[in-house]
Amino acid sequence: xxxxxxxxxxxxxxxxxxxxxxxxxxxxxxxxxxxxxxxxxxxxxxxxxxxxxxxxxxxxxxxxxxxxxxxxxxxxxxxxxxxxxxxxxxxxxxxxxxxxxxxxxxxxxxxxxxxxxxxxxxxxxxxxxxxxxxxxxxxxxxxxxxxxxxxxxxxxxxxxxxxxxxxxxxxxxxxxxxxxxxxxxxxxxxxxxxxxxxxxxxxxxxxxxxxxxxxxxxxxxxxxxxxxxxxxxxxxxxxxxxxxxxxxxxxxxxxxxxxxxxxxxxxxxxxxxxxxxxxxxxxxxxxxxxxxxxxxxxxxxxxxxxxxxxxxxxxxxxxxxxxxxxxxxxxxxxxxxxxxxxxxxxxxxxxxxxxxxxxxxxxxxxxxxxxxxxxxxxxxx
Amino acid sequence: xxxxxxxxxxxxxxxxxxxxxxxxxxxxxxxxxxxxxxxxxxxxxxxxxxxxxxxxxxxxxxxxxxxxxxxxxxxxxxxxxxxxxxxxxxxxxxxxxxxxxxxxxxxxxxxxxxxxxxxxxxxxxxxxxxxxxxxxxxxxxxxxxxxxxxxxxxxxxxxxxxxxxxxxxxxxxxxxxxxxxxxxxxxxxxxxxxxxxxxxxxxxxxxxxxxxxxxxxxxxxxxxxxxxxxxxxxxxxxxxxxxxxxxxxxxxxxxxxxxxxxxxxxxxxxxxxxxxxxxxxxxxxxxxxxxxxxxxxxxxxxxxxxxxxxxxxxxxxxxxxxxxxxxxxxxxxxxxxxxxxxxxxxxxxxxxxxxxxxxxxxxxxxxxxxxxxxxxxxxxx
Numbered sequence: 001x002x003x004x005x006x007x008x009x010x011x012x013x014x015x016x017x018x019x020x021x022x023x024x025x026x027x028x029x030x031x032x033x034x035x036x037x038x039x040x041x042x043x044x045x046x047x048x049x050x051x052x053x054x055x056x057x058x059x060x061x062x063x064x065x066x067x068x069x070x071x072x073x074x075x076x077x078x079x080x081x082x083x084x085x086x087x088x089x090x091x092x093x094x095x096x097x098x099x100x101x102x103x104x105x106x107x108x109x110x111x112x113x114x115x116x117x118x119x120x121x122x123x124x125x126x127x128x129x130x131x132x133x134x135x136x137x138x139x140x141x142x143x144x145x146x147x148x149x150x151x152x153x154x155x156x157x158x159x160x161x162x163x164x165x166x167x168x169x170x171x172x173x174x175x176x177x178x179x180x181x182x183x184x185x186x187x188x189x190x191x192x193x194x195x196x197x198x199x200x201x202x203x204x205x206x207x208x209x210x211x212x213x214x215x216x217x218x219x220x221x222x223x224x225x226x227x228x229x230x231x232x233x234x235x236x237x238x239x240x241x242x243x244x245x246x247x248x249x250x251x252x253x254x255x256x257x258x259x260x261x262x263x264x265x266x267x268x269x270x271x272x273x274x275x276x277x278x279x280x281x282x283x284x285x286x287x288x289x290x291x292x293x294x295x296x297x298x299x300x301x302x303x304x305x306x307x308x309x310x311x312x313x314x315x316x317x318x319x320x321x322x323x324x325x326x327x328x329x330x331x332x333x334x335x336x337x338x339x340x341x342x343x344x345x346x347x348x349x350x351x352x353x354x355x356x357x358x359x360x361x362x363x364x365x366x367x368x369x370x371x372x373x374x375x376x377x378x379x380x381x
Numbered sequence: 382x383x384x385x386x387x388x389x390x391x392x393x394x395x396x397x398x399x400x401x402x403x404x405x406x407x408x409x410x411x412x413x414x415x416x417x418x419x420x421x422x423x424x425x426x427x428x429x430x431x432x433x434x435x436x437x438x439x440x441x442x443x444x445x446x447x448x449x450x451x452x453x454x455x456x457x458x459x460x461x462x463x464x465x466x467x468x469x470x471x472x473x474x475x476x477x478x479x480x481x482x483x484x485x486x487x488x489x490x491x492x493x494x495x496x497x498x499x500x501x502x503x504x505x506x507x508x509x510x511x512x513x514x515x516x517x518x519x520x521x522x523x524x525x526x527x528x529x530x531x532x533x534x535x536x537x538x539x540x541x542x543x544x545x546x547x548x549x550x551x552x553x554x555x556x557x558x559x560x561x562x563x564x565x566x567x568x569x570x571x572x573x574x575x576x577x578x579x580x581x582x583x584x585x586x587x588x589x590x591x592x593x594x595x596x597x598x599x600x601x602x603x604x605x606x607x608x609x610x611x612x613x614x615x616x617x618x619x620x621x622x623x624x625x626x627x628x629x630x631x632x633x634x635x636x637x638x639x640x641x642x643x644x645x646x647x648x649x650x651x652x653x654x655x656x657x658x659x660x661x662x663x664x665x666x667x668x669x670x671x672x673x674x675x676x677x678x679x680x681x682x683x684x685x686x687x688x689x690x691x692x693x694x695x696x697x698x699x700x701x702x703x704x705x706x707x708x709x710x711x712x713x714x715x716x717x718x719x720x721x722x723x724x725x726x727x728x729x730x731x732x733x734x735x736x737x738x739x740x741x742x743x744x745x746x747x748x749x750x751x752x753x754x755x756x757x758x759x760x761x762x
Contacts, residue, residue, distance in 0.1 A: 278665050
């Protein structure tokens with residue numbers, strides 16, 4: 001039963017209609033929405049099209065049925081979005097985030113309430129079941145990064161996600177984007193609606209799912225893909241092993257984005273995830289400054305909250321190479337790299353007693369800073 | 382005023398006498414005790430000897446005075462050690478720990494109460510001012526490693542050190558060595574004497590300082606050198622920036638030994654030290670098993686306490702390369718590395734419907750596990 005090309009809806013309408021059909025699996029939908037020309041209006045039989053496109057035959061048949069009724073389905077979805085104060089962005093539309101295009105199979109349609117900010121963005125993710133430590137970290141990093149002009153992306157869940165959104169909102173001019181695991185217009189998590197309104201006013205609520213679609217467990221990995229893709233990097237605050245936050249980190253790594261992790265206590269299951277990321281090579285971060293320096297190497301970094309303003313960059317250097325203090329430091333400085341110097345020469349140069357120089361040289365030798373050579377001459381190590 | 386060779390004490394007596402003289406600085410002492418032949422009994426004038434040996438002239442003169450009275454000074458020190466139930470080990474004596482010989486300037490004499498165990502040793506160090514987390518970590522690692530036959534070395538201080546010694550003592554057959562920052566026979570830290578007795582019975586109390594010498598602040602860096610040198614590696618549990626524990630870690634690194642660090646919360650000053658070590662490349666450890674595997678690669682690792690027995694080694698692997706579960710896993714396994722396979726071929730091989738295979742291939746493609754090629758053939762990525 002060949003279909004006539006004249007019955008074809010325009011690609012934008014067809015993508016909206018396909019995306020609004022929960023009976024299509026997300027992977028099949030991504031493939032079909034990407035390759036419209038390969039099947040929409042094709043005279044080939046459905047099972048042949050399924051084989052060509054690499055989607056299950058049942059999915060192909062559903063897509064063809066949607067295409068036959070696309071204008072009506074898309075019209076209903078557009079109206080639903082409008083009622084929610086949102087609009088639909090189709091892949092290819094001017095406002096569709098360019099970063100999502102880096103996914104091999106991007107979501108064909110986003111429903112957006114608010115405006116997705118341009119400029120640098122960082123995802124802050126973590127456990128739903130958090131504690132005071134996780135809340136404080138998420139709040140501090142979100143607030144500090146948002147104050148520096150970085151959009152905070154998260155998943156609108158309870159716990160770390162909510163703390164990250166709220167931290168961004170608390171910064172002056174702070175912007176944040178919430179990516180949902182359900183359609184817009186669902187009160188999930190229950191009671192988060194006021195937070196959603198605030199987020200939409202200072203950024204955007206974003207969903208790739210049809211308006212009003214209830215969350216399902218498999219929505220969240222799909223949602224995490226979009227979180228990772230919308231940000232230059234992902235900060236994992238707290239996460240249990242095998243948790244969704246670690247999947248977000250994996251998406252970020254697969255996309256070649258940064259992953260940062262907050263260390264935590266080894267007895268705290270919520271810290272086992274970030275600690276494992278650190279062991280795998282993710283940078284351990286202790287201060288928002290460290291993320292800003294990676295993201296905006298030339299930016300003026302605003303003053304940071306006092307709670308960790310003593311972040312140990314100096315001590316970090318000191319560990320690697322503690323500069324000797326006072327007189328021993330002066331003695332060390334008097335020995336040029338690669339040269340040999342006698343204690344008497346150093347003493348003459350510093351106008352100091354030879355005995356004092358010898359004492360300092362012994363200390364430096366003990367600390368591995370200088371080596372003594374035959375004839376009592378010294379070099380740096 | 383040349384001294385006659387016949388007045389020379391034997392080298393062992395002279396080293397004990399020099400070491401028992403607090404008026405000699407430790408660096409000058411190390412040098413003079415190492416090069417006895419260069420000055421003891423030499424007819425050269427003291428200032429000439431000072432120049433030859435590279436020690437301050439005042440130190441040289443003191444050493445010569447000690448040499449003139451060495452038998453008496455050493456005799457008093459031997460008697461003092463004996464009264465404390467200890468004995469003196471001179472560098473070169475059979476029981477002197479070979480590991481200390483790797484120091485460029487080893488301590489010439491150790492005063493030892495108990496027996497320094499042979500076999501693998503790990504230093505566990507950290508803050509004096511600790512909290513429940515640090516105590517629990519030190520106790521767990523010390524107990525687990527000691528139960529596996531590893532000697533626990535620490536610095537006999539309050540806090541982490543004491544928890545490490547006590548953890549080792551709590552293990553069946555556990556052995557531990559305390560390296561003091563004062564002479565033996567000083568009740569420091571006040572109230573630690575009973576702990577000292579237990580340690581001497583299950584290992585050793587060790588000091589390079591003269592018997593009865595009170596602690597001074599500069600003793601502790603000197604003591605930390607010996608802690609690091611006595612162990613195959615050092616575990617830093619909690620440590621503030623610029624703390625002695627980090628100096629112990631630096632000594633360990635300078636000696637080419639392992640340094641491990643326990644992660645902690647970024648707002649906790651005591652965790653800034655270990656977190657900085659991790660950022661510098663020290664392995665983050667979450668479980669004693671990880672240290673045992675480095676130290677004793679072929680050892681049978683005993684069962685570990687339940688508190689962290691879920692240590693996330695699997696999840697660590699999963700992060701790097703989560704194996705697809707169930708049917709998608711079977712589909713992936715049906716595509717040999719480097720080969721192309723059609724969905725129909727895979728379906729025939731697995732005796733599964735093509736539709737199910739296509740669904741799994743879409744999921745795998747979305748997860749970045751397979752790539753689809755022209756003609757609908759699939760390869761692994």
